[in-house]
Amino acid sequence: MFTTRYVKELPGLYSKVMPTPLADTYWVGWNNRLAEQLGLPVEPDDALKSVLSGAGLFQGHEPIAQKYAGHQFGGWNPGLGDGRGLLLGEWTDSQRQVWEMHLKGAGKTPYSRFGDGRAVLRSSIREFLGSEAMHALGVATTRALALVGSSERVYRETVEPGATLLRLTHSHVRFGHFEWLAFSNQPDQLQVLVDYVIRHHYPQCADADDPVVALLEQVVANTATLIAGWQAYGFIHGVMNTDNMSILGETFDYGPYAFMDATKMNAVFNHTDETGRYAFNQQPAVGLWNLQRLAQALSVLTDPHALAAPLREYADIQRDAYHGLLNRRLGGSNEAPLDGVLLDEWISLLAAEQKDFHLFFRALADRPLSEWVALGDEFVDRARFLTWCEAVSSRVIQDDTARQHQMQQTNPVTVARTHHLQAVIEAAHQGDFKPFESLFAALQSPFEVRPEWATWAQPPDDPHAHVELSCSS
Known part of the structure; x- marks a missing residue:
């Protein structure tokens, strides 16, 4: 059944x-x-x-482009909205x-500004595979249902084939929606808008003494937990503008994202992020900054001092969730988790x-505990x-058997690495979608070892190679 509650x-x-x-058009995924x-x-x-390529509508669909605003790289931009996507219903x-x-x-759409409103096959493949990889890792995210390619040419850095991608989530409301109405x-x-979000997504806030503060508390907790997942799995979003922040605390708007290969705490992949504002090690702080902008918008409706309290909880929630994930990944128990110093x-x-x-x-996951010391040679x-190793092995x-099972279910064999995504894209540009299907299957079961997926477990030849991705990625 299709509804249009957002419209109404x-x-x-x-x-x-x-x-x-x-x-x-043709099917890709x-x-x-x-x-x-x-x-x-x-x-x-x-x-x-037909529907997914824009040529038709299902009964009950009433397409709209959403209006919002946001802070982009720290600068205010009131002129934002869905510039190349439509909420169908x-x-x-x-x-x-x-x-x-x-x-x-x-x-x-009216918010396309100077854009053409199109998506390219390259970026659509990256979002489809990236979001489903994130879901399989257990990190909150939007989902990808369908990907349709086209012979239509779209102009970006080069001329590329166009595509449409159907993204699903329980809400597309962003921090920027609240900012727009306050501004x-x-x-x-x-x-x-606050009543709408509480009614449909956070009903537990409705009976609170101050529903607005209660709403912020929930969004703070979900956002902190989300970014803990990013940090624990080496994910760099790349463009954490407030208009790319979901009110549900989900990974939202996959652009120049990447999963790290070599561990670089200041890793940046977005070629427009010249100052490293959205570097890997900056993501927790940026999450708080973005939540402060949301609180600023909500302060129109309630006591600003009351909104400060949830923000003070953010760092502890984020750190505890991050350490909780690392504890499981490194074989610690829930009853006696590893100390944060050892995890860090x-x-x-x-x-x-x-x-x-x-x-x-x-x-570490694939070795019995007695063999961990052998990794020292690396x-x-x-x-x-x-x-x-000596400090952690006793804890x-x-x-x-129990430890390896836990670790093998939290440490992926297959990750949506940039060089594998690029290989899939290059094959798709030649009309070969078998690599897409294979990587998609492997990313849906990232902890599983299969011979036919062995290639997707391989790191890049040069893990230190400089990789730049654009917002159209």
Whole structure:
């Protein structure tokens, strides 16, 4: 069943826009696991392709482009909105969960500015695979249901094939929605938006003494937990503007993202981020900065001093969630978790010698405890590693079978590494989608070892090579 609650309940926060069809389309990807969960066809047909390429609509769809604002690289920009995507409507699954369907690459909108409203196959492949990889790791994220390619040419740094991607989540409301209404002096409409978000996504806040403060508390906790997941798995978002921050605390708007190869705490992949504002080690602080902008917008509706309290909780929540993930990845128990100093020292060890962030976690997972010391030969500062190993080995789960099972279910074999994504993209540009299908399958089961997926477990030939990605990535 399709609904349009956003359209009906949030007037003034969108423009009605019809999709602009793509020409000569073909299937690239269909997430049949997600489709089955939603009660949609496991095998797509031409009617679905028509809708997902902008050439048709299902009954009940009422496409809109959302209006919002945001801070981009720290600078205020009131002129933002969905410039290349349309919210088609909401789908209710058999569990009565509501999913918003957002079609990226659907053509120009009133918020496209000088853009063409299109998405390219390259960036659509990266988002499809990246978001599903994140989901399989257990980190909150939007989902990708479908990817349709086209012979239509789109101009970016070069001429590229166009595409559309159907993104799903329970809400596309961003921090920037609240900022826009506060900035444009619409307190009544801001209250309507707060009520909408509480009613549909945070109903536990409705009966609080101050629902606005309670809402911020929930968003702070979810955002802190999200960024803990990024840090624990070596993920760099690349463009943490407030308009790219989900009110649900999900990984949102995959642009110049990357999973680290060599462990570099100040890693930056976005070629426009010249100052390193969104570097890997800056993400926790930027998350708080963005939450402060949200609180600033909400202060229109309540006591600003009351909003300060949830913000003070952010650092502790983020650190505890991060250490909790590292504890599981390194074989610690829930009952007697590893000390934070030991957890941080492991990351410092990897960073000091720029070791591969993923391979060394898995190397520990695949060894009985008695063989951990053998990894010392991989470190220049062998003594430092052995000191850490001696300290941690008496504190992890001692039963090899239990510990290895836990570690092998939290340390992926397959990661959405940049060089593998690029290989898939290059094959797709030649009309070969088998690498896409293979990597997608491996990323859906990232902890599983299979011979046919062995290539996707390989690090790049040069893990220190400088990689630059654009926002159109």
